[in-house]
Amino acid sequence: MSAYTLEQWQNVLSASPSSSSSASTLYNTLYVGESPYGLYAMNTLVDQHTITYSPKLLGPPLLEGPSPIALTPDERKKYVPPKRPIVSAENIPSITHKTLEGEFLVLGYHEPPPMAVSPIFPARFPSFQFPTQSITWKQSDNDNPKQLPAIGGPSAHSDQEPSLSAMIYHIYLLYPIQFYSVVISLILLLATTIWMCGRQSAAASLAQQPPSAQTSRHSSGSRTWAFTRTDLVPEGWMNVGKLQYNPSEVLGRGCEGTVVYRGKFDGREVAVKRVVSEFVRFVDREADLLRESDAHPHVIRYFCMEADSQFRYLALELCIATLNDYVEEERVREKVQISKVELLRQATEGLAHLHSIQIVHRDMKPQNVLISAANQKGMVRAVISDFGLCKRIQPGRHSLSRGIASGLAGTDGWIAPEAHVSESTSYPVDIFSMGCIFYFVLTDGKHPFGPPISRQANIIAGEYTMQNIASHADATIIESLIKQMIDADPRKRPTASSILLHPFFWDAKKRLHFLGDCSNRVEKDEDNSSVVRRLEKNGRTIVRNGWREHICDKLKEDLRKFRTYKNHSVRDLLRAMRNKRAHYRELPQDLRDSLGHEAEDFLHYFTSRFPALLMHVYWAMEWCSNEPEFKQYYSDEVRERIKDEVLKDEAERKEKEINMTSQQWVRGKVTSSPATQRKPGGDAAQSTVEDIKEETENAKKS
Structure with missing residues (x-):
């Protein structure tokens, strides 16, 4: 493009027309200048004689918006402005800056750009101009041209900003519906804020009142406000509803972030179990099961549950130690005056109670x-705790869902083997774990399945050892019980109620009483009776090939005074024990000193010499468990199991008698037989063939 000359440039700038007017007006312009520190721009007021630049078609390119695409050549000439010419910097001395592309900046007075909105905007966005004010000259009556300017009427050239109220009013006129929506939203927000502040104020005032003694399932779910006075919370403690706990005093930790703290509830010391709220379903189930089962003295007591935004808190009975602490720490055993057997008995009672209400613990350890x-009498109790993995067996079912489907529950080293092979699990999983606990307590921390690193693998393989039990005084009794409890076949494990009736939990007096009842029961039985046969089975092993060789000489001499005893008979050994216990006061003093003066000493005299005697007799006398005098020694499970064996043995005995009688009738001989002996008033020598035939037919019918 060709550059403009100086004369052409002055014509392009088109100064405002110089016309004299009686009323002079000052116009708003933009002055662009240059100082030693750089360029600057400022608003100025000039009269109509001042030359202002208006290079509308010159200077840097402006944003022109999108190019029209559907215009004819005539329309394009009409609506699309032509290319702006480029002015040569040599011709205009006021040009102070010029770019490589020919863009330039002119110093001096410039007309401000108009405030009108470009017509390319859609019609739904109307142009809006705030009212402005201009400064005009007012001449006085004496036509004084030097009168100061005064604020005049509206003018499009004023840059004074409108007030806030004017803007709001204008928005209301343009968008009434949106305006009302915003106003209503602000009013609702303000009302909600005021209500929340009032609620917090009411809560703060109620916090000054004494705490309520009413319990609740959890504070967030109930609308009965229960606050604890802040001045009653010890320093460093946390307060949640009716619970207080000390975060620095941790009593124990569990899985999945569970922590147990020392705390307080309703003025009493409790253990506060904190569980992450993500496991709210398990926490609620645990609380429900605790409420149903904590009436038993050997199940941990439950008080209440509270909650906040992150955790659930269970208030439980505060205990001083775990069974693990009792076994491994001497100071705990010195502090707790209770025997190992009593602890195991109480724990088994608690487990039996859970099983009686169809609850499987699944994490016994x-x-x-x-x-x-x-308590006030100085007595302590063993209680079952941690119901997080407990599950209830539904009515009409006998087991829980299969292991893999419901997840492997428990702790490695204490989990029953059937839980690993996806079999249905039930109460026997707790019995297995309890058997391991028995061994752990009685051996001072040993485990029947070995060290922790290989323990669970040995459980699955069924490899265990009882060598650590051998040194115990009741080794045979303990071993027989634990072997049943940890049997790989869950069907062969005893129930918790059967374990409580096991001789392991009997004291010396009850054991002696049982042996005496057994002796009385088999005293008059025939040698070939079922119960005597069971009692004498493997009898030589029980009496160690002759019990007379293992008793003291004083007892041997005393036994020879009254009657003859069979040296290899278990029944005769029981008879000797019963007689000497019954006539203890009549024995010589030296023999009484040898046998012992207490029941424990008397029992130990025989069980130390014949360690397998008690369990052998207990197994043999299961045959009589349905008889009234033996019901106190056996559980319903044993009676149900032995019932089939008794019926089967009775049927075999009757069939044998029938066969013997039939053979005698065929030969035409009348000899003594069990059937003819039992006939009232009958004598084998006087029996007739018709009587034998009639009895045979009756026996077949029965």
Whole structure:
């Protein structure tokens, strides 16, 4: 493009027309200048004689918006402005800056751009101009041209900004519906804020009142406000509803972030179990099961549950130690005056109670058997705790869902083998774990399945050892019980109620009483009776090939005074024990000293010499478990199991008698037989063939 000359440039700038007017007006312009520190721009007021630049078609390119695409050549000439010419910097001395592309900046007074909105905007966005004010000259009556300017009427050239109220009013006129929506939203927000502040104020005032003694399932779910006075919370403690706990005093930790703290509830010391709210379903189930089962003295007591935004808190009975602490720490055993057998008995009672209400614990281990604080009499209790994995067996079912479907529950080293092979699990899984606990307690921390690193693998393989039990005084009794409890076949494990009736939990007096009842029961039985046969089975092993060789000489001499005893008979050994116990006062003093003066000493005299005697007799006398005098020694499970064996043996005996009688009738001989002996008033020598035939037919019918 060709550059403009100086004369052409002055014509392009088109100064405002110089016309004299009686009323002079000052116009708003933009002055662009240059100082030693750089360029600057400022608003100025000039009169109509001042030359202002208006290079509308010159200077840097402006944003022109999208190019029209559907215009004819005539329309394009009409609506599309032509290319702006480029001015040569040599011709205009006021040009102070020029780019390589020919863009330039002119110093001096410039007309401000108009405030009108470009017509390319859609019609739904109307152009809006705020009212402005201009400064005009007012001449006085004496036509004084030097009168100061005064603020005049509206003018499009004023840059004074409108007030806020004018803007709001204008928005209301343009968008009334949106305006009302915003106003209503602001009013609702303000009302909600005021209500929340009032609620917090009411809560703060109620916090000054004494705490309520009413319990609740959890504070967030109930609308009965229960606050604890802040001045009653010890320093460093946390308060949640009716619960307080000390975060720095941790009593124990569990899986999935579970922590147990020392705390308080309703003025009493409790253990506060904190569980992550993500496991709310398990926490609610645990609380429900605790409420149903904590009436038993050997199940941990439950008080209440509270909650906040992150955790659930269970208030439980505060205990002083776990069974694991009792076994591994001497100081705990010195502090707790209770025997190992009594602890195991109480723990088994608690487990039997859970099973009686169809609850399977699924995580029995020494850490979950707690020792309570001493009561007013100084007595402590063993209680079952941690119901997080407990499940209830639904009515009409006998087991839980299969292991893999419901997840492997429990702790490695204490999990029953059937839980690993996806078999249905039930109460026997707790019995297996309890058997391991028995061994752990009685051997001072040993485990029947070996060290922890290989323990669970040995459980699955069924490899265990009982060598650590051998040194115990009741080794045979303990071994027989634990072997049943940890049997790989869950169907062969005893129930918790059967374990409580096992001789392991009997004291010396009850054991002696049982042996005496057994002796009385078999005293008059025939040698070939079922119960005597069971009693004498493997009898030589029980009496160690002759019990007379293992008793003291004083007892041998005393036994020879009254009657003859069979040296290899278990029944005769029981008879000797019964007679000497019954006539203890009549024995010589030296023999009484040898046998012992207490029941424990008397029993130990025989069980130390014949360690397998008690369990052998207990197994043999299961045959009589349905008889009234033996019901106190056996459980319903044993009676149900032995019932089929008794009926089967009775049927075999009757069939044998029938066969013997039939053979005698065929030969035409009348000899003594069990059937003819039992006939009232009958004598084998006087029996007739018709009587034998009639009895045979009756026996077949029965």
